[in-house]
Amino acid sequence: MHPPALVVRGGEIVDATGARRADVRVVDGEVVEVAAGLDAAGARVLDAGGCVVVPGLVDLHTHLREPGDELAETIESGARAAALGGYTAVVAMPNTEPALDDATVVGSVLARGAHAPCDVVAAAAITKGRRGEELAPMGELHDLGVRVFTDDGFCVADAGVMRRAMEYSRALPGAVVAQHAEDAALARGGHMHEGEWSSRLGIPGRPEAAESVVIARDLELAKLTGARLHVLHLSSAEGVRLVREAKEVGVRVTAEVTPHHLVLTDAACASYDPAFKVHPPLRTSSDVEALRAGLADGTIDAIATDHAPHSPETKDRPFEEAPPGMLGLETALGLVLTELVEPGHLTLADALAALSWRPAAIAGLDDHGGPVGVGALAHLCVIDPSAAWEVDASALASRSRNTPFHGRKLTGRVRHTLLAGEPVVVDGEAQR
Amino acid sequence: MRHLLSVDDLTRADVDGLMELTDSFLEVSRREIAKVPALRGKTVVSLFYEDSTRTRISFETAAKRLSADTMTFGVKGSSHAKGESLRDTVQTIEAMGIDALVVRHQAAGAPHRVADWVDAAVCNAGDGRHEHPTQALLDMYTLRQHLGSLEGARVAIVGDVLNSRVARSDVKALDLLGAAVTLVAPPTLLPSSLAGWPVVVHHDLDDVLPELDVVILLRIQRERQDEGLFPSLREYALRYGLTAERAERLPEHALVMHPGPMNRGVEIDPDVADGPRSTITEQVANGVAVRMAVLFSLLGSGAPVAA
Numbered sequence: 001m002h003p004p005a006l007v008v009r010g011g012e013i014v015d016a017t018g019a020r021r022a023d024v025r026v027v028d029g030e031v032v033e034v035a036a037g038l039d040a041a042g043a044r045v046l047d048a049g050g051c052v053v054v055p056g057l058v059d060l061h062t063h064l065r066e067p068g069d070e071l072a073e074t075i076e077s078g079a080r081a082a083a084l085g086g087y088t089a090v091v092a093m094p095n096t097e098p099a100l101d102d103a104t105v106v107g108s109v110l111a112r113g114a115h116a117p118c119d120v121v122a123a124a125a126i127t128k129g130r131r132g133e134e135l136a137p138m139g140e141l142h143d144l145g146v147r148v149f150t151d152d153g154f155c156v157a158d159a160g161v162m163r164r165a166m167e168y169s170r171a172l173p174g175a176v177v178a179q180h181a182e183d184a185a186l187a188r189g190g191h192m193h194e195g196e197w198s199s200r201l202g203i204p205g206r207p208e209a210a211e212s213v214v215i216a217r218d219l220e221l222a223k224l225t226g227a228r229l230h231v232l233h234l235s236s237a238e239g240v241r242l243v244r245e246a247k248e249v250g251v252r253v254t255a256e257v258t259p260h261h262l263v264l265t266d267a268a269c270a271s272y273d274p275a276f277k278v279h280p281p282l283r284t285s286s287d288v289e290a291l292r293a294g295l296a297d298g299t300i301d302a303i304a305t306d307h308a309p310h311s312p313e314t315k316d317r318p319f320e321e322a323p324p325g326m327l328g329l330e331t332a333l334g335l336v337l338t339e340l341v342e343p344g345h346l347t348l349a350d351a352l353a354a355l356s357w358r359p360a361a362i363a364g365l366d367d368h369g370g371p372v373g374v375g376a377l378a379h380l381c382v383i384d385p386s387a388a389w390e391v392d393a394s395a396l397a398s399r400s401r402n403t404p405f406h407g408r409k410l411t412g413r414v415r416h417t418l419l420a421g422e423p424v425v426v427d428g429e430a431q432r
Numbered sequence: 433m434r435h436l437l438s439v440d441d442l443t444r445a446d447v448d449g450l451m452e453l454t455d456s457f458l459e460v461s462r463r464e465i466a467k468v469p470a471l472r473g474k475t476v477v478s479l480f481y482e483d484s485t486r487t488r489i490s491f492e493t494a495a496k497r498l499s500a501d502t503m504t505f506g507v508k509g510s511s512h513a514k515g516e517s518l519r520d521t522v523q524t525i526e527a528m529g530i531d532a533l534v535v536r537h538q539a540a541g542a543p544h545r546v547a548d549w550v551d552a553a554v555c556n557a558g559d560g561r562h563e564h565p566t567q568a569l570l571d572m573y574t575l576r577q578h579l580g581s582l583e584g585a586r587v588a589i590v591g592d593v594l595n596s597r598v599a600r601s602d603v604k605a606l607d608l609l610g611a612a613v614t615l616v617a618p619p620t621l622l623p624s625s626l627a628g629w630p631v632v633v634h635h636d637l638d639d640v641l642p643e644l645d646v647v648i649l650l651r652i653q654r655e656r657q658d659e660g661l662f663p664s665l666r667e668y669a670l671r672y673g674l675t676a677e678r679a680e681r682l683p684e685h686a687l688v689m690h691p692g693p694m695n696r697g698v699e700i701d702p703d704v705a706d707g708p709r710s711t712i713t714e715q716v717a718n719g720v721a722v723r724m725a726v727l728f729s730l731l732g733s734g735a736p737v738a739a
Contacts, residue, residue: 199623202540202562202600207624272541316519318539320560 005032006421007040011048011382014349015055015371016357024053026378029421034373046416046423048382054352055369056088056379056417058359059329060148060256061232061304064090064120066112067105068097072400073309075109078329079116080432081307081397083424085329086414088379089119089360089368090307094130095153101125101136106144117424117432119379121363123148126165126177132156135165142172147364150178152232153279155214157184162218166227174364176254178230179218181239182280186210191320193266193281201269203319206281212238219246222253230362231255233306235280237290244299254362256304257291259335260326264288264404274315274322275404278308281324292345295354302359303351305332309400327403330396335405337385337412348385356381382416389413397430433729435547435554438563439604447572447608453725454573454718460497461721471500474731477525478504479546480536480557481518486692486716487557487567491534494723500531500731518542519549526550531731535559553730561595567691568601570722572609574711575646577718578687583610588640590616590672591650591699594623594661598691599650603631616640617672620661637672641681648689649674649699669698676703687711 008024013034025033025043059082065073075092082090092109094100100109106122113120124141128134130151138149149169156162156179169175187206192198194205215231219242222229231243234255243255260278265285268276276282294300308325315322336355340346346354360369367377393406417425424431433446442450460468476495480488488504495502505525516524522533532553535543540560547554558564572582579585587606593599593615606613607630615622616634626633634640641647652668662668669675674688679701682688688700688709696702705712 194624196625196627199625200600200628202560202597204561205624272544313517316517318518318537318542318545320539320541 005043006046006423007038007043008046008048008053008380008382008416009038009040011051011053013053013372014352016353017371019349024372024378024380026418026421029378031372031374031376031378046382046426048415050386051382051384051415052348053372054381054383055356055372056381056419057086057333057355058363058365058368059087059090059305059307060302060359060363061306062090062092062329063095063308063325064092065309066096066109071311071313073398075112075120076116077397077399078307078309079113079118079120080430081329082118083417083419084397084414084428084430085331086333086381086383086417087118087329088381088417088419089121089365091148091363092120092122093152094123094125094150099125099130101128101130103137103140103144106141106146110144117419117430119368119419121365122146123150123152123178125149126151126156127161130154132158132161135161135168138165138168138172138175142175147174148176148178148230150180150232152178152180155180155182155184159217159221163221163225166221166225166229169227170225176228176230176362178232179214180232181211181214181218182206183210183213186213191277192269193283195266195284197266197269201272203269206279208236208238208283208287211236211280212242215239215242219251219253222246222251226252228252228254233258233261233280233304234291234294234300235261235283235287237287240290240294240299244294247299254301255299256302256359257295257300258304258306259328259332260404262288262291262295263335263339268404269319272319274317274319275326275402277319277322277324278306278326279324292340296346296350301354302362303332303336303354304359305329309398310402311400315400315402325402327396327398327400330398331391331403331405331410333383333414334389334410334412338410342411378418378421380418381414383412384415385412387411387413387415436565436726436730437543437547437554437556439565439568439601439608442608444608447569447605450569450722450725450729451573451576453728454721457724458718458721467497467499469499470728471495471498471731474500474531475529476500476502476532476534476727477530478502478534478557479522479525480504481507482536482538482558484536484558486719487536490716490719491557491723493720494727497720498724498727500727518546522546522550526552532727555726555730558597560597562597563601564597565601566719566723566726567598568605569726570715570719571602571648571689571691572605573718573722574689574715575687577714578711579645582606585611585645586614586643587611587646587648588614588616588644589648589650590637590674592621592652592656593617593650594621595653595656596650602648603629614640618662638678638681641678642683644682644686646687646689647674647682651691651693652695652699665698673699673701674704675701679704679707679709682709689715692716
């Protein structure tokens with residue numbers, strides 16, 4: 001039995017080809033017609049009046065915590081949070097327990113994600129057990145569809161290991177080596193950005209140089225090997241400068257930034273609320289300015305959430321004893337629209353590029369992020385840019401509550417999300 | 433005063449008021465029966481997640497001299513060892529019906545979090561590398577006894593400022609009372625940023641000593657050498673230890689303070705620690721009276737102290 005045809009009616013389409021006012025007809029998961037004033041007789045209608053209709057968002061950096069920490073998040077709960085945030089695909093990070101470093105574990109995550117309300121693809125570890133020593137079976141994992149390799153949470157410290165991983169990845173089409181750029185020796189014992197606030201608060205710091213020394217080294221390795229490098233959660237002005245200069249000389253590097261690094265500074269840690277603890281840490285207002293500039297000029301390719309759920313039992317501890325990480329999937333779009341697009345730091349089209357089609361390209365997700373056109377899979381997100389709402393930690397679909405944005409007023413929210421034509425979110429409500 | 437979490441919570445008038453209260457409690461402490469009924473019926477719990485002898489006993493003595501009921505929750509043999517969270521622990525203790533929590537914790541800001549979770553008054557007895565406000569108050573009280581006023585006093589704090597909660601509280605309190613503060617330490621033992629700190633920095637102790645009214649020495653923890661913050665305790669003592677010879681560079685009237693516990697022969701020579709300039713035992717004695725003043729301010733009725 002075929003599901004009924006569906007018409008997304010009354011919105012303005014914005015995708016990589018530009019903006020236009022048109023309705024979208026979806027049959028059997030595919031876009032079959034894009035035109036103004038479509039006849040919706042016999043079809044289910046999703047109202048998009050006053051809304052923008054865009055390719056589903058793609059998150060390059062999601063911690064789904066399954067297997068290992070299902071108290072914090074599961075593939076299902078995380079995928080539901082993603083759908084509510086407008087995402088139709090997420091790249092699940094491999095720092096699970098056990099780590100996503102072999103075909104069996106990756107296969108089980110993909111199987112559990114196959115029926116989730118958002119496409120779940122796996123990033124896999126660069127090294128066995130994320131120990132930074134021996135390479136994981138990157139080729140076998142590539143055969144399973146893995147394109148992003150990272151030991152995220154840990155930085156690959158050994159330059160020789162990083163070099164070999166990058167060299168090896170060149171034989172794997174579409175593969176990219178992604179680094180959590182924080183030098184462990186420089187960051188050791190630190191819990192927030194090292195600077196004026198850490199000195200005042202008596203919280204040991206992680207210096208900016210912990211990030212930039214690794215980025216500088218990895219860019220040299222990218223030159224040496226010719227491999228693709230992706231810099232995860234870029235957080236510092238110096239990191240932006242290094243990536244910009246490398247791109248100018250043709251190094252194959254991409255970079256992402258999180259909404260929290262674009263919006264918050266280390267001053268937020270003065271509350272000692274561990275909701276503001278994250279690695280790399282929240283930095284200064286001049287870093288925030290540099291990250292915004294880097295996003296606007298294309299140095300930074302993507303906005304990624306680093307959605308990192310922690311159950312209240314583990315997160316609600318004194319700052320220095322709490323694990324790092326914050327939720328992101330359900331607040332990313334609203335924050336970007338409210339804090340970057342509305343004040344004019346970023347155009348809507350550039351914001352959507354960074355949230356959808358550029359991350360899709362980095363992760364090799366050919367079905368996602370493409371223009372809304374006939375024949376495309378209907379992975380769509382319908383955004384009401386004028387919807388005002390307030391973040392309520394207790395109302396999130398994530399199993400965890402560790403958002404630093406509780407109580408923040410945002411403008412712009414997901415109204416509907418379509419996953420291969422299936423309305424998984426309708427009028428802001430998850431359908432499954 | 434609802435809580436005492438940081439010297440930032442205090443105005444100069446607050447400090448003056450606490451000093452006056454300390455005067456009267458110091459008088460109580462000297463009586464044959466060193467006890468007043470000011471906090472009778474109140475319960476004060478000491479919650480210590482770090483080993484501490486002097487601060488814990490000082491607070492307990494202070495509470496007992498005010499006739500409060502006291503309990504101590506030490507980290508050893510407690511639910512913490514069974515994995516109970518700080519939040520669960522303080523909420524359990526509060527459910528027993530208590531009036532104040534005196535908190536010592538290895539993490540900066542832990543007492544601030546506790547204050548968010550409970551209705552009881554919270555007094556910070558030292559949080560990580562952040563603050564130790566009652567130590568600062570007793571240091572200020574001791575200095576006032578000797579100098580009268582701290583206005584314009586030249587004070588050096590020497591040693592591991594980076595890791596010292598005493599230094600953070602003392603700098604704020606000294607600034608509040610009008611003293612001029614110099615930090616003396618190797619660069620590795622100073623915070624990476626001193627923006628907003630009302631201090632000047634020197635790396636050479638010998639240059640600074642002749643200009644001082646007060647030198648406050650900080651404890652050097654042996655594990656800092658293992659972290660590579662300085663080459664050896666011997667080299668630290670050579671460059672920053674207050675030897676008897678070095679102490680002669682101080683003006684005649686200058687005082688030497690140490691919050692304890694001391695590493696004799698490292699940051700301070702025994703001859704200096706036990707010499708006439710040293711206020712170290714006075715600091716301990718004043719500590720009880722200062723903590724009586726703090727607990728009374730947090731829990732007292734506001735009525736004058738019973739004579």
